[in-house]
Amino acid sequence: MEPFTTLTGIAAPLLRSHIDTDLIIPKQFLTTLVRSGLGRHLFHEWRYDAEGRERPDFVLNQAPYRQASILLAGPNFGCGSSREHAPWALKDFGIRALLAPSFADIFFTNCFANGLLPVQLPMEILETLASMEGPLTVDLPAQQVRGGGHTFPFEIEPACKAVLLEGLDEIRRTEANLADIAAYEARRRVEAPWLEIRSH
Amino acid sequence: MTPRTLYDRIWDEHLVTTRADGTSLLYIDRHLVHEVTSPQAFEGLREAGRPLRRPNAILSVADHNVPTIDQEKGIADLTCRLQVEALEANVKTYGVPYLPLLDERQGIVHVVGPEQGFTLPGTTVVCGDSHTSTHGAFGALAFGIGTSEVEHVLATQTLPQRKSRNLRVRFEGALPRGLGAKDLALALIGRIGTAGGTGHVMEFTGPAVRALSMEGRMTLCNMSIEGGARSGLVAPDDTTFAYLHGRPLAPKGPLWEAALAHWQTLASDEAASFDQEVILDIRSLAPQVTWGTSPQWVTDIGGRVPDPAEAASADEREAMRRALEYMDLRPGTPMEAIPLQAVFIGSCTNGRIEDLREAAAVARGRKVAPGVRALVVPGSGLVKSQAEAEGLDRIFLEAGFEWRQPGCSMCLGMNEDRLAEGVRCASTSNRNFEGRQGRGSRTHLVSPGMAAAAAVTGRFTDVRRLMEM
Numbered sequence: 001m002e003p004f005t006t007l008t009g010i011a012a013p014l015l016r017s018h019i020d021t022d023l024i025i026p027k028q029f030l031t032t033l034v035r036s037g038l039g040r041h042l043f044h045e046w047r048y049d050a051e052g053r054e055r056p057d058f059v060l061n062q063a064p065y066r067q068a069s070i071l072l073a074g075p076n077f078g079c080g081s082s083r084e085h086a087p088w089a090l091k092d093f094g095i096r097a098l099l100a101p102s103f104a105d106i107f108f109t110n111c112f113a114n115g116l117l118p119v120q121l122p123m124e125i126l127e128t129l130a131s132m133e134g135p136l137t138v139d140l141p142a143q144q145v146r147g148g149g150h151t152f153p154f155e156i157e158p159a160c161k162a163v164l165l166e167g168l169d170e171i172r173r174t175e176a177n178l179a180d181i182a183a184y185e186a187r188r189r190v191e192a193p194w195l196e197i198r199s200h
Numbered sequence: 201m202t203p204r205t206l207y208d209r210i211w212d213e214h215l216v217t218t219r220a221d222g223t224s225l226l227y228i229d230r231h232l233v234h235e236v237t238s239p240q241a242f243e244g245l246r247e248a249g250r251p252l253r254r255p256n257a258i259l260s261v262a263d264h265n266v267p268t269i270d271q272e273k274g275i276a277d278l279t280c281r282l283q284v285e286a287l288e289a290n291v292k293t294y295g296v297p298y299l300p301l302l303d304e305r306q307g308i309v310h311v312v313g314p315e316q317g318f319t320l321p322g323t324t325v326v327c328g329d330s331h332t333s334t335h336g337a338f339g340a341l342a343f344g345i346g347t348s349e350v351e352h353v354l355a356t357q358t359l360p361q362r363k364s365r366n367l368r369v370r371f372e373g374a375l376p377r378g379l380g381a382k383d384l385a386l387a388l389i390g391r392i393g394t395a396g397g398t399g400h401v402m403e404f405t406g407p408a409v410r411a412l413s414m415e416g417r418m419t420l421c422n423m424s425i426e427g428g429a430r431s432g433l434v435a436p437d438d439t440t441f442a443y444l445h446g447r448p449l450a451p452k453g454p455l456w457e458a459a460l461a462h463w464q465t466l467a468s469d470e471a472a473s474f475d476q477e478v479i480l481d482i483r484s485l486a487p488q489v490t491w492g493t494s495p496q497w498v499t500d501i502g503g504r505v506p507d508p509a510e511a512a513s514a515d516e517r518e519a520m521r522r523a524l525e526y527m528d529l530r531p532g533t534p535m536e537a538i539p540l541q542a543v544f545i546g547s548c549t550n551g552r553i554e555d556l557r558e559a560a561a562v563a564r565g566r567k568v569a570p571g572v573r574a575l576v577v578p579g580s581g582l583v584k585s586q587a588e589a590e591g592l593d594r595i596f597l598e599a600g601f602e603w604r605q606p607g608c609s610m611c612l613g614m615n616e617d618r619l620a621e622g623v624r625c626a627s628t629s630n631r632n633f634e635g636r637q638g639r640g641s642r643t644h645l646v647s648p649g650m651a652a653a654a655a656v657t658g659r660f661t662d663v664r665r666l667m668e669m
Contacts (some may be wrong), residue, residue, distance in 0.1 A: 015515075016519065018395075018494050018519070020494075020631075022612075022631070022633045022634070022635060022636050023634060023635070027636075028614075031280055031282070031614070032279075035240050074519075075395065076398070079428065080330065080426075081612075081631075082237070082329055082330040082344035082345060083236075083237065084237070084240075084346035104395070105364075105398055106330060106345065106346060106430065109346060110349075113349070114348070123515070157222075157362070158222070159222055159362075170348070170360060171351065171355050171356065173360070174352065174356045174358060175355075177356075180225070181225075181227070181357065184227055185227075185357075188227070192462065193455060194320075194459035195229055195320070196256075
């Protein structure tokens with residue numbers, strides 16, 4: 001996985017609350033068999049009209065936000081469906097960092113599997129960031145968001161930070177624990193033998 | 201020993217190891233797989249040349265994409281068909297148990313798992329689907345995961361996890377007549393909001409929960425995710441054990457006895473402490489109906505569309521204003537004065553036999569109102585057969601409802617069951633998000649009885665008035 005260290009880029013403001021994953025990537029694009037190519041469908045119903053034309057009033061259809069690599073959003077971002085197509089679509093569009101007051105649990109986890117950094121910041125700070133001109137810098141090693149002469153620190157769990165900084169492959173990490181897993185399974189076969197499904 | 205909650209207990213029993221960075225590796229007992237969130241996971245496994253660790257811990261079925269009409273003719277939509285074919289090829293390659301489309305046991309993954317006895321108390325259950333919380337009804341730690349996590353479970357039968365906090369929900373009093381688990385769920389989400397349970401596992405307690413059938417408990421736990429909690433839990437009891445006994449994949453004979461002895465110990469300790477508690481008095485609760493584009497925007501059927509001017513904050517005011525604009529509703533309108541054009545009865549929330557009985561009891565001897573299209577989609581082939589054996593299909597058909605084949609259908613409209621722009625729908629599903637049932641469609645979440653009442657009156661109606669006295 002591509003590591004995340006420090007990112008400087010355009011931040012698109014979309015400060016609405018409860019942006020759900022159905023809005024981030026609607027159902028009609030979930031029949032894909034691959035992870036790539038979803039960026040042009042990101043926020044589809046907000047971004048395009050019923051005839052498929054761009055809506056000029058939507059932020060990602062405006063300069064300079066077409067090139068945004070950071071998204072500023074309202075609380076509870078990514079709520080609803082577990083679809084990992086949501087972070088896939090954001091990443092394919094070019095977004096690498098998401099700044100919001102809070103994130104839904106499943107979406108939050110899905111971000112780390114895809115090298116996306118979700119940063120929690122209070123709404124007042126997001127409003128300040130949204131009102132500023134010029135690029136922002138999201139510095140993961142220093143745990144800071146910088147722009148317009150301001151510096152805002154943020155919190156992140158060390159384990160989550162390491163996954164992004166090192167671009168860790170979680171399955172490979174867990175494979176280091178295969179002996180523990182085998183030992184657990186052997187113990188459970190004795191303690192809870194009813195869990196074994198012998199035939200379907 | 202420190203008193204533990206049920207969640208703490210299941211967590212402890214599934215902890216494989218705690219790693220140096222503080223993350224825990226949790227063992228996964230049961231994995232449900234469907235066509236939409238699994239192709240990239242199998243592809244990842246294939247590319248890395250990894251084996252699938254435990255095929256028999258998986259149950260797979262196609263549900264999101266399948267047509268609910270003429271299933272015998274196959275899937276007409278090309279991309280949907282390719283995705284189901286990809287699932288079929290993957291389960292064949294890796295030897296994963298699969299229920300094919302025309303098998304009577306096929307249906308919505310969260311209806312099928314419990315029906316087959318695949319879901320058991322005290323287990324960990326995952327699926328690439330947020331409504332996996334449904335299985336918490338059995339006292340299982342069940343939660344939705346992303347596709348990368350699906351791949352992780354296929355490869356290792358574990359997941360790296362951070363422990364959630366404990367939230368106890370206590371419903372005080374008994375459910376009034378004409379109300380059900382859906383009303384409990386919506387009222388709770390109305391109280392705590394869709395982010396109220398974020399970072400928590402919710403345990404549902406109180407006499408009304410004990411009185412719920414397994415199907416009602418599944419409806420309640422299903423909606424935990426709409427309250428932000430990844431999982432909901434109901435401690436297992438005799439209702440749970442009676443439901444499971446004799447199910448095809450449930451343990452049998454001496455193993456059943458051993459399992460039962462363990463399951464009977466599964467409850468939160470009396471002195472266990474919860475990080476948060478929510479108490480909801482339900483003695484005077486009325487049937488619930490949502491008015492906005494989030495499940496938290498809900499009111500009593502006797503209530504009115506709220507005024508954004510009364511919102512607590514500027515953000516909330518703006519969010520409500522947008523929602524009412526999308527829903528084409530004016531503040532102050534009585535909920536019972538809102539006409540609608542569509543009704544959907546089904547989904548992993550309310551597509552089980554008791555849901556269909558509840559709706560049929562209202563539909564019996566009545567007609568779907570002019571200008572309303574009403575769909576009934578059983579949650580599985582077994583639910584469909586049972587309903588037909590009881591004559592429920594005849595009641596629905598005679599009333600003018602469409603009687604369909606099983607699948608996720610109009611809950612999310614991945615197949616052709618979608619609403620047109622501007623159509624207002626009373627739906628027994630779980631999400632009223634913008635565009636959820638079709639671009640520009642307007643969804644109001646209700647119970648099965650309320651959906652049937654809306655179908656026969658053409659507007660939202662207090663189902664209690666239509667119930668036999």
